[in-house]
Amino acid sequence: MDYDFYLSTMWSVLKALPLTLEIWFFGIAFGLVIATGLTWLRASGYKSGEYFTRAYVFVFRGSPLLVQLYLIYFGLSQFDFVRHSPILWPILRDPMYCTIVAMALNTAAYESEIFRGALKAVPVGQIEAAKAFGMSAFTRFRIVTLPIALRLALPAYSTEIILMTKATALASVVTIMEMMGTAQKIQHDTFRPIEVLTCAGVIYLLLNLSIARLFAWVEYLLSPHLRPAPDQSQRIKPVPEVL
Amino acid sequence: MKSSRWMALAALALTCSTPAMAKDWKTVTVAMEGSYAPWNQTDASGKIVGFEVDILNDVCGRAKLECNIVAQDWDGVIPGLTAGKFDIVMDGMSITEERLKTIDFSIPYASSPVAFLADKNGPLAQLSNSGKMIDLSKDDAESKAALDTLRKELTGKNVGLQVSTTEATFADKYLKDVANVHEYKTTDEHDLDLMAGRLDVAFADTTYFLGTLAKPDAKDLEFVGPQFKGGPILGPGIGAAFRKTDKDLQDIYNKALKAALDDGSVSKYSMQWFKIDITK
Numbered sequence: 001m002d003y004d005f006y007l008s009t010m011w012s013v014l015k016a017l018p019l020t021l022e023i024w025f026f027g028i029a030f031g032l033v034i035a036t037g038l039t040w041l042r043a044s045g046y047k048s049g050e051y052f053t054r055a056y057v058f059v060f061r062g063s064p065l066l067v068q069l070y071l072i073y074f075g076l077s078q079f080d081f082v083r084h085s086p087i088l089w090p091i092l093r094d095p096m097y098c099t100i101v102a103m104a105l106n107t108a109a110y111e112s113e114i115f116r117g118a119l120k121a122v123p124v125g126q127i128e129a130a131k132a133f134g135m136s137a138f139t140r141f142r143i144v145t146l147p148i149a150l151r152l153a154l155p156a157y158s159t160e161i162i163l164m165t166k167a168t169a170l171a172s173v174v175t176i177m178e179m180m181g182t183a184q185k186i187q188h189d190t191f192r193p194i195e196v197l198t199c200a201g202v203i204y205l206l207l208n209l210s211i212a213r214l215f216a217w218v219e220y221l222l223s224p225h226l227r228p229a230p231d232q233s234q235r236i237k238p239v240p241e242v243l
Numbered sequence: 244m245k246s247s248r249w250m251a252l253a254a255l256a257l258t259c260s261t262p263a264m265a266k267d268w269k270t271v272t273v274a275m276e277g278s279y280a281p282w283n284q285t286d287a288s289g290k291i292v293g294f295e296v297d298i299l300n301d302v303c304g305r306a307k308l309e310c311n312i313v314a315q316d317w318d319g320v321i322p323g324l325t326a327g328k329f330d331i332v333m334d335g336m337s338i339t340e341e342r343l344k345t346i347d348f349s350i351p352y353a354s355s356p357v358a359f360l361a362d363k364n365g366p367l368a369q370l371s372n373s374g375k376m377i378d379l380s381k382d383d384a385e386s387k388a389a390l391d392t393l394r395k396e397l398t399g400k401n402v403g404l405q406v407s408t409t410e411a412t413f414a415d416k417y418l419k420d421v422a423n424v425h426e427y428k429t430t431d432e433h434d435l436d437l438m439a440g441r442l443d444v445a446f447a448d449t450t451y452f453l454g455t456l457a458k459p460d461a462k463d464l465e466f467v468g469p470q471f472k473g474g475p476i477l478g479p480g481i482g483a484a485f486r487k488t489d490k491d492l493q494d495i496y497n498k499a500l501k502a503a504l505d506d507g508s509v510s511k512y513s514m515q516w517f518k519i520d521i522t523k
Binding site: 074077078083093095172173175177181184185187188189191193 | 321341345406425427432435441
């Protein structure tokens, strides 16, 4: 084993970690905003909103992210009106923005489905109880539906976030030298794919492990009612009989 | 009795496990990218055709080998070769010192300098030393001056090239600290970005760019600045790649290739695909 090579590769790939995290963070942040809008449209009850959301999910969930990224980066730049647009071109010219746009649009489709499922899974009994209690629709949503739905959505959402971490590796096809791009470059220069890809794989594993643990912790915080109650028998002392 | 049977089995296993030692080359698998026109490209029916396919068929005919072509993306050709997925790579690959550490090459069958392509009407159309051929193997005052001028003129510009090429090594050495170098998976992609205006200049092989310029979309592009060849980075030319352990196959190939070069067959293919003779 060539430890020096492993160490230097690790270090080179780690130097690209901030770039990977940047794509990841902005991709999921904008994705969450779009997904919230889509979920609201879908749940709004308007037929047109529902059809739009269905079409959106069909397109962005049904095609590979790589294809979407290619079409946004190489495809749109073929049109003169895009290249001459003072608003679109500054965004679409930049490979970083293109990647973030592609990631956000893609993850929004999945997330809107996760959120829709979570909203539907809120027990009817709880909503009826809130109605019986005389809560307005907004209060009902704020303190009953939303907290329950968020907790229900969390496991699937964390999976989607982990998928997005791995999806950042696609950014190298549009010349962004994030971790995977850097690893591939080292691999080309040294012709040692096994060592280099092992290093990259280990870093992605550790990154995803941290993300998974973080979500597990949030899930723990949000579900105290699902944990067994603390054992009471030890605390309550039997009343002494001397009385 | 029993032990001798085991010995025989072990001996059989040994002979089977070391085919490379006594490999009788009848069929070989050759990898090409299939998207590096006109060296090798995929036609409408999905077949790989091109300059290198014609050379290969000629060489295999002369050497009485049965050659099967497989498509392999550029970034996997060397790992695939060393891993034994195929026996030869022909993909416009320059013979360089860096690559010779890992693999071996045939004698060169072509030499193609590297060049820059830019927008006719753009700011880089006026790059100095236009059309001049700089031989880096001479390492003289002229080549140093040309490199200095190039560095100055490309400062802050966006330069596109294919990852893991001699151009990439060249840019690492001479341009990376002054220009924004963008590395693409394929040459087609940097052409697209040059046309889209994301790049100021694309950097690749002259023969490849001749193909680009033949496309209708490329009417606004032209060669700018000097062309470079030779030296430790760009190497003596383009050859077929072999595993270091396959000296026997390399010898067979070289003998047939030399015959094809000597009787002018390769020049003929070159004229056919490039309209110029690039074997010189």
